Structure formats: structure tokens, C-alpha cells
Amino acid sequence: MKKIILSIFISIICFQAPAFAYLDPGTGSMLLSALIGIVATVFFMLKTLYYKLSGGFLSLFGVKIEKKKHGIVFYSEGKSYWRTFKPVLEALDKKGIQATYLTSSEDDEGLQFQSNTIDCKYIGEGNKAYTQLNMLEADVCVMTTPGLDVLQIQRSKGVKHYSHVVHAPTDAGLYKLYSFDYYDSVLCSGQHQIDSLRYLEQLRGTESKLLTHAGCPYMDVLAERLDQEKPVVRDIQGLPHVLIAPTWGNNGLLKRFGLSLLKPLAEQGYPITIRPHPQSFIAESELMNELQLELKTFANVKWDRSADNFDVLANSDIMISDLSGVIFDYAFVFEKPVITMQFEANLLGTEANDLPDKVWELNVLNQIGKQISVDELASLPELVKSLTTNANIRQNIVMLRDESLFNYRHSGEVIAQQLIDIQASVNGSEHSLMNLSAVDTSKKMDLAS
Incomplete structure (x- = not known):
């Protein structure tokens, strides 16, 4: 058969x-x-x-057939997501809970994870992986991949519960349309995500999901590494070290402002590290070549293309960026200021178009540093110096982190327990959801509120 x-x-x-x-x-x-x-x-x-x-x-002959079925399964679409899953899997391992980690990256660090209870496997990329996922049998399937039942990954009839881990503190509104609609639960990193998801549920009339106060596990990994390593801030003529870390595409800092942003700092001798998004060297190669050619005479300007961004984050004093998610890694973990540029973000095709207010990021940029206009580019060097010597900036950043990020530094343990309780719930435990730590069980938000 x-x-x-x-x-x-x-x-x-x-x-x-x-x-x-x-x-x-x-x-x-x-x-x-x-x-x-x-x-x-x-x-x-x-x-x-x-x-x-x-x-x-x-x-009739006393023989029983057992179906192969998993308990908790994690799927990672790429090796960069290992930092999100690692603290959760480590916590499950300590508790002796059986789980499976599936990845679409052959060089995923998670494949080297040593455990007696966690099984790690490479399942291929693209449709090869989607085929296996669409036929998966498990109690709980945990992913960071948006668009379940909308894009390539469909809900498997063999999975009882799908859970999405939001892998960044950014607002749910910045994701593409219907990214979360067909998940059974979303493990959120902050209250702003819960508020956006509840609004979208009522707007669309979709079923209320389980939304938990989870946190951002990869930030815990960064924080732990920062405790272990002692970064040395490089210094040229006493000036603060500036990290330029933009995203790519139409919203990218370098594409919009280019040399008008970079030259004022370079000409005044500020030590600068430029770390473009890797995609920039593919999709915007002409722009990258032009900028590197124009800045090659400045000994104080360095370009960074290393796979690991930890050193450039740790060994700089201030960041200049756009709506890249790295700005909150820099602010929340390293507690350093960020300068962003004012411009009309292209949010076409995102959940933000269905939300009544600005997404969370656009409302808090001045709390992690300062957002400036094009007219203020000429005074950028002075602003860099003033922000790096302002004692109140760090205090503002820590306050915002405490308000906006659940379970900082211990989200892995919290998420692990939440998944254990979800698994118990789908298998018939009546009180398991009551055990979930800090679960948002509120009704859908009033659209008029």
C-alpha cells in the first residue's frame, strides 16, 4: 500500500x-x-x-502499527534564524523535552547542536522542503516564516497547532499582507505586536489567535555574547566611531542619500564603517561600486562584508540607518544611539496599510536617538558628537526596551514553557493554557478605539 x-x-x-x-x-x-x-x-x-x-x-494477530508523529517541530528557512531558535531548544533540552529541528540550510549551525532530546535535520530548500512540511505530522509546528496557508507552506492535516515566533521587535504591520492570519498562535516580542494583530483580526473577521508575551530570543543570544566578550571601541583623533548600517531597495539609506550622507562625516575625519545589506551588492552593485570609488581616498572609511555583524555593532559608538531591523538590536542590546533619516517609507503590500496608526517603529525613533531631515545632513557631524556624549540617551533606550520587549534575556525559557503548555493543550490537558505565562487572552480590539 x-x-x-x-x-x-x-x-x-x-x-x-x-x-x-x-x-x-x-x-x-x-x-x-x-x-x-x-x-x-x-x-x-x-x-x-x-x-x-x-x-x-x-x-487479529496481536500486531500494532505505530504512525510516525512528532511532538514539537521547529522549521528554520535559513541559518540566520538559528539564533532565534537556539535559546528555546536549549531550554527544552534542559527540561528533557523531545523536539525536532528542521532546517533548509546545509550549513545551519543548529545541525551541530548536541542533545539527547533534540533531533536536528536538513530537509532541503524550496519545494523539496515545502513538500515535507505540507505532509508533516506533529502536535505543534513552530516557525518564523510568515504567510502560512497563503504562500508555499500550507497547513498540514497532520499538525494540530501552528505557532509563529516573531523573530524581531518590529511591528507586525511591517510584514506582508496576511502574514499571521492562519497561525493558531503568535509568540510576540512586544505589546505593540499584540495590539496590531488583534486589530487585524477584528478588521478581517478572522478567528482570535493565542497571543503570548514571549520576547525576542536572538537578542538574548546577543546579550549573552556581549557579557562574554569585551569589545574595544576603536578611536581616531578622539572622534566617535560611526556605523552606517542600511537596508537595501527603495527605502535604503545609501540609495536615497548616498554621498550627501557619507561625505560630511568622512571629510571631518570620523572613523566610519559602512555595512550595507548583502543584497545591495547584488541588486545595487552599480551604486556600491560608485560609492566605494568615491570614498577610497579616505583612510578613515572602511567597508564591512563579514558574515557576523557582532564586532561592528560592539566596536562602534553610534549607528546611522533607516528602517532596518538592526537598529533595535543596536539600541536594545548594545544600548547605543541611532540616527535615522526622515522619508516616506514605502509600505505598499504590508499589513501597515490596514492599521489605523503609524507602525510602532516610526513612533519611537527619537527615543533611541534622533530622526533627522535631509536639511540637517550638513550638521550631521555635530549631531553624532552630541548624541554620543548625551547621558540621557542610554536611559531613554533602556526605558523603551523595558516597555516594548517582553522577557529580555530570558525569553528562551519562557517560550519553551509556552510551547510545552500548548502541546499539552492540543493533547487534551484542560488546564494547560492556564499555565501559560503572560498570555494575551483579550477579545478583539474595538475598531473605533
């Missing part, structure tokens, strides 16, 4: 009929994902029938 089911599946996937039409890669991927979803449904129907028939027959 198993061989027949496998043969049907392979035949459907491999068969190619002639078609006189063009499909772009995105559409083709979506259609293939839909096909995988249909096949998965048929697979589970046939598998259930197989177990019932064979189980009933073999039970």
Missing part, C-alpha cells in the same frame, strides 16, 4: 503535459505548492485508510 501511495505521488509530481503558455517563477511556485497541498490531502486520506485496514487486520 505504501509503495502504491508513493508511486501515485511521484507520478503526479513528475508528469509534465505540454502547455503553450508562460508562467513566471512566482506563479509556478505557487501552483506547485497548491498541487502539493492537494496531493498531501489525498496522501493523508489514503494513509488513514491504510492504517485502519492494516491495523484492523494485523490486530
